[in-house]
Amino acid sequence: MQSLSANSANSGAFPTPVVEPDWLAQHLEDANLVVVDCRFSLAEPEFGQQQYAQGHIPGAFYLDLNQDLSSPVQGHGGRHPLPDQEKLTDKLRQLGINSKSPSGPTRVVAYDNSRFAFASRLWWLLNYWGHSQVAVLNGGLAGWQSAGYGLSQVAPLPQAGNFSPQPQSGWTVEIEAVKQCQNQPGVWLIDSRSPERYRGEQEPIDPIAGSIPGAVNYFWQEVSDPDGRLRSPAALHQHWQALAEAEKVIVYCGSGVTACVNLLSQVAAGLPMQPLYVGGWSDWCSYLTSDSGA
Template identity: 55%
Template structure:
């Protein structure tokens, strides 16, 4: 299956027991917003996954204390339990993720499932707004917990930490990609983290360019064009503020036929925590 599916496809799969739907709507500035939206209305049969509670570990539980970034990876057991409650059978059930933020949060689930060894995952093209525009079925009813079996197998080589970025970023065979908006990359604006700027040596390829203004994925040719200056022989490390929207760029790389890019999960929020006093 393509990693991006259409609303027309999904509406015909709502009764398919091999499909699980995840509502990933979220706002960084208002963490309760997504859950409130879900409780008001969501795609028929969808479960809600909270970025802070389900797709991340609690901040501050890292052994590094003040470091690690704003959205550390979730504990494998907790994540597996959540998938099982959605009825996900590891390696079998197709999980379809959606949000209302140009895939900014759904892509985090897409990447996480694959990181934990579950390749059967795709993102809904156009997200929630696209679904509503087609007048497809919605509900306020929450589906009951189920009993799936999810056996996480973390792909630890998919991620890098601060020390790895620090030692490898200037090597000629490494390309470091900052996925944030251009003004944040240039240090003109920083709405979240305590310091503005970017990691020295990083190039800026904003994640928002992966989709159109209405949240639909851009054609394959445009995805390939975004990465045409980066050689396939390069080691690619992608980051954003905290390892969330960078996953949209990882999706774009996958679509463009450039797999094996790595995620600096801590991102700018982790990097600047080491340099605030520098």
């Protein structure tokens, strides 16, 4: 397993994939830094925007999971399909995110208050589009406030960035690719949902309970503590040590959102980025529903 070279002791380095509140506070006025509030609630889609209006990290923009970080739901493809590339590119440019500038690519810090559940989606999307200068805020907004830092109700003005997406080949898989390799030796299909949903005992969102045959369960909340802080690289190394046996790894969840937390933690442990089945269980079971005539 690789070492976590990104978390360099060099104070001048951008500490991806996670930054501490103190680091962010010290760099909040940097011209080459953009902060993005990703708070959201699956049960209350307007919650994140409302919370942002009530108070956010000074200078932070807001991106909405449904409106910005996903495209409209179709018959198949899951509850949170990947966003339209052109639409989100325009949005990211309005945040002032640059792929090229005299000081290098814009550093982006994403945060939420849900143990990385939504900030990690933006983290993954930017990495998927070739922008590696992105990190999530350890502890989220609660961690920021616990460290003694204040909030603002002022929304920043739109900017004019030059973000240019460069999608990474092989980072996503569709349902047919999952079917082809799901029971092959050496293939690890990781279900990131709660154990109850994985076992089919509960299903609060999708029409059918269960999991993809052959999948193993690694609950996304296990990589952080209750305060929303990512576990140490050593602890994450231990958590994912069984992956050393895998020839191929595919990660999924309900709809390609919280699976990104597991991907974040794997990168923090020094592992390479693994393919994401974006549609996840919501895509998989949509075919079961249609097959049954429901």
